[in-house]
Every structure is written in structure tokens, then in C-alpha cells.
Amino acid sequence: GAGVSQSPSNKVTEKGKDVELRCDPISGHTALYWYRQSLGQGLEFLIYFQGNSAPDKSGLPSDRFSAERTGGSVSTLTIQRTQQEDSAVYLCASSSPGRGNEQFFGPGTRLTVL
Amino acid sequence: GEDVEQSLFLSVREGDSSVINCTYTDSSSTYLYWYKQEPGAGLQLLTYIFSNMDMKQDQRLTVLLNKKDKHLSLRIADTQTGDSAIYFCAAGTYKYIFGTGTRLKVLA
Numbered sequence: 001g002a003g004v005s006q007s008p009s010n011k012v013t014e015k016g017k018d019v020e021l022r023c024d025p026i027s028g029h030t031a032l033y034w035y036r037q038s039l040g041q042g043l044e045f046l047i048y049f050q051g052n053s054a055p056d057k058s059g060l061p062s063d064r065f066s067a068e069r070t071g072g073s074v075s076t077l078t079i080q081r082t083q084q085e086d087s088a089v090y091l092c093a094s095s096s097p098g099r100g101n102e103q104f105f106g107p108g109t110r111l112t113v114l
Numbered sequence: 115g116e117d118v119e120q121s122l123f124l125s126v127r128e129g130d131s132s133v134i135n136c137t138y139t140d141s142s143s144t145y146l147y148w149y150k151q152e153p154g155a156g157l158q159l160l161t162y163i164f165s166n167m168d169m170k171q172d173q174r175l176t177v178l179l180n181k182k183d184k185h186l187s188l189r190i191a192d193t194q195t196g197d198s199a200i201y202f203c204a205a206g207t208y209k210y211i212f213g214t215g216t217r218l219k220v221l222a
Contacts, residue, residue, distance in 0.1 A: 042214040107155040
């Protein structure tokens with residue numbers, strides 16, 4: 001596709017369940033990022049991939065959060081044993097090295113933990 | 115840690131200019147960015163400026179960078195109702211540090 005896509009667009013889950021969020025970056029973009037936007041707050045960096053490796057996982061809030069990227073393309077963010085404070089919009093972005101290093105964002109997945 | 119700060123709200127009349135301000139702490143940022151987020155939508159990249167530039171103009175948008183004071187601004191000329199949105203400033207090298215966003219309200 002032309003842009004970054006994410007699925008699902010909305011996810012409602014019960015506390016304690018695991019969830020998987022998917023990101024399809026722009027074709028050819030080697031870098032992929034996950035951010036979280038909580039209600040009324042700015043965006044919080046979670047993790048950065050270059051190819052399939054994650055040189056910076058410093059933003060993952062706890063060991064319940066993990067992410068992987070396969071084939072240098074699709075990425076999955078997994079949250080285990082979800083808590084209510086995990087409710088947020090999870091945004092994925094991708095970029096290609098070069099001038100500007102602009103990150104292009106997907107529409108996000110709105111996660112609600114009941 | 116690194117921080118980016120913005121004022122929360124700005125209200126302007128249609129046709130006036132809007133100026134959204136941002137301060138940042140990460141002096142190593144190679145580029146600084148402005149994003150727009152409309153209700154229920156993702157982040158749209160508006161423009162960016164290289165850290166060794168003072169100004170960049172792109173149609174109705176003008177970005178000013180004062181690197182000494184670590185101050186970035188976005189000026190929108192002839193503001194329209196369609197410009198109503200939240201504007202985020204971001205700084206960084208690979209990972210971005212975002213401000214909390216400035217909600218721009220354009221009054222008809």
C-alpha cells in the first residue's frame with residue numbers, strides 16, 4: 001500500500017488478556033517505530049526497529065510489552081496480561097534513511113482495556 | 115531525559131496568522147518536525163527543518179528555528195477553519211520526542 005497500515009483499528013479487551021497489534025510499514029522503509037498516545041497526552045516512544053533488529057527498546061513500559069519484526073517488514077506489538085493503564089492509541093511509523101529521516105505514521109490502533 | 119514543551123491551546127480568527135511555539139532540550143537533533151493531527155486521524159507530517167537552518171518556508175507554513183535558545187515555531191499564514199487540529203513538535207535523531215501538542219482552534 002501507499003502508506004503505513006495498522007490493524008485492528010480498534011481493540012477492546014478484558015483486563016488480563018493478551019493482545020497483538022500489527023503494523024505494515026511503507027514498502028522499502030527499513031526503520032519502524034512504535035509509539036503510544038494516551039488520552040490527553042503526547043506521544044511516547046516505545047521501540048525502534050532497524051531491519052529486524054531492535055536497537056532501542058528503552059520505551060517499553062514493562063516486560064509485559066514486546067515487539068518483533070519479521071522479514072524487515074511487518075511488525076507485531078504484543079501486550080501480555082493487559083491492564084487498564086495500557087488503554088491508549090498505539091501508533092506505528094516507518095522511515096527510510098536519508099534526507100529528513102521523516103517518519104510516516106499509520107492511523108493507529110485504539111486499545112481499550114476494560 | 116529529553117523534553118519538548120508546547121503551549122496547550124491557541125485560538126485565532128480565520129484569515130489571521132497562527133504562531134505555534136515549541137522548546138526542546140535535545141541539542142543533538144538533526145531535524146525538527148511539525149505534525150498535524152485532526153480528530154480521529156493519524157499524524158500527518160507538515161514540514162521539517164534541518165538543525166543548521168534558521169528558517170524554512172513551505173506555502174502557508176513558515177518554520178523558524180533558534181538553535182541557541184532551542185526554540186522552534188510554526189507560523190501558518192491566512193489560517194483557515196480546516197487548519198483546526200492539534201499540532202505536535204518533535205525532535206530527535208531516530209526516535210522522536212514529541213511535545214504534548216497545541217490545540218489550534220480557528221474561529222470563523
